[in-house]
Amino acid sequence: MNDDLLSRHRSVLPDWLALYYDEPLEITHGEGRHVWDSRGNRYLDFFGGILTTMTAHALPEVTKAVTEQAGRILHSSTLYLNRPMVDLAERIAKLSGIPDARVFFTTSGTEANDTALLLATTYRRSNTILAMRNSYHGRSFSSVGITGNRGWSPTSLSPLQTLYVHGGVRTRGPFADLDDYDFVAACVDDLTDLLGHTRPPAALIAEPIQGVGGFTSPPDGLYAAFREVLHERGVLWIADEVQTGWGRTGEHFWGWQAHGRSGPPDMLTFAKGIGNGMSIGGVVARAEIMNCLDANSISTFGGTQITMAAGLANLNYALEHDLQGNARRVGGLLIERLRAAAAQVPAVREVRGRGLMIGIELSRPGTDEADPAAASAVLEAARRGGLLIGKGGGHDTSALRVAPPLSLNVAEAEEGAAILEDALRSIQ
Known part of the structure; x- marks a missing residue:
């Protein structure tokens, strides 16, 4: 079903309309900080439709x-x-x-x-x-x-x-x-x-x-x-x-x-x-x-x-619900957890950001040379682990973007950080 949708996408939409992943996914529904694809796979969403799902998927008050x-x-x-x-x-x-x-x-x-x-x-x-x-x-x-x-x-x-x-x-x-x-x-x-x-x-x-x-x-x-x-x-x-x-x-x-x-x-x-x-x-x-x-x-x-x-x-x-305060508290825990994980991965040049707006820049180990291939590899590995993140950067898209909904809780932050740590280690 996804293959048919991808073929239809490519036949009717512009070539420059980018899709994530070697095998693009169709997100069919979401709840809280999670989304599901058309094959029934469940993902922890750390990108929120490019920082757009700010509070939560299917938030009852908004619905x-x-x-x-x-x-x-x-x-x-x-x-x-x-x-x-x-x-x-x-x-x-x-x-x-x-x-x-x-x-x-x-x-x-x-x-x-x-x-x-x-x-x-x-x-x-x-x-x-x-x-x-x-x-x-x-x-x-x-x-x-x-x-x-x-x-x-x-x-x-x-x-x-x-x-x-x-x-x-x-x-x-x-x-x-x-x-x-x-x-x-x-x-x-x-x-x-x-x-x-x-x-x-x-x-x-x-x-x-x-x-x-x-x-x-x-x-x-x-x-x-x-x-x-x-x-x-x-x-x-x-x-x-x-x-x-x-x-x-x-x-x-x-x-x-x-x-x-x-x-x-x-x-x-x-x-x-x-x-x-x-x-x-x-x-x-x-x-x-x-x-x-x-x-x-x-x-x-x-x-x-x-x-x-x-x-x-x-x-x-x-x-x-003081989501700003939650972004400060849970985001602070998440960024420190990611910095600790990144310290063991030579390809990570920098972990930066504040609140629930965190960037992880990748470079070729021992240099400042951007490594977009590594960023793509981590994106794919995170998806296989059940986590959706984004990419960006001014140096050939070599930065990972982490921006979950602001209602993210500590357990979900720990879960996402563990998946991302495994994904980073996979490129070594």
């Missing part, structure tokens, strides 16, 4: 909210008042930390970043964007144009002039050997020098932790230091929180808060986890920025009632 809303109305567009959309917007505006915040809902993180770019370039009257090396911001024409990861940049054409800044990757690049203080200072000096050679940019867009890039991040405080330089010149700061939002990092509700000494960003974008699988994205911005457009704009599917009902139920569950 009930979706079912009840489906019995009333699914959709009406933004041309009509929409109570669930207003309810969720009020919650997110307050949680964002941005003063006088306005919220615009989209259907994805890509569309959210597109909207942020439209707002920034219109507000600043500049099409120059600063972005981080190794970054990923989506698959649309404009978001590909600001993506600094070559594996996800199919074209160099862009409506934007993009300048790439150092700092998103702590352990690679020209400043890797510096201590944290000097690393931040060198990156700030580089940014300041760059700004002296270009017309004033519209904005810097940055992921507090780079998702597709392999869960890399700078020292805490880097983006606050950048913000001080940018603020002097009127340049906006956009925090791409598509993967880092909603408490996943454990220590903070938003990733930007690790860099918060200069206050919140001018805009933040979100998506993925808030819908727990439903298609929700959005932008939060100060009113003067959000309201700068002087032409009509709507969203046919952004903020539709059924997705907003899911988002409200999911956010309520995450807050009421």
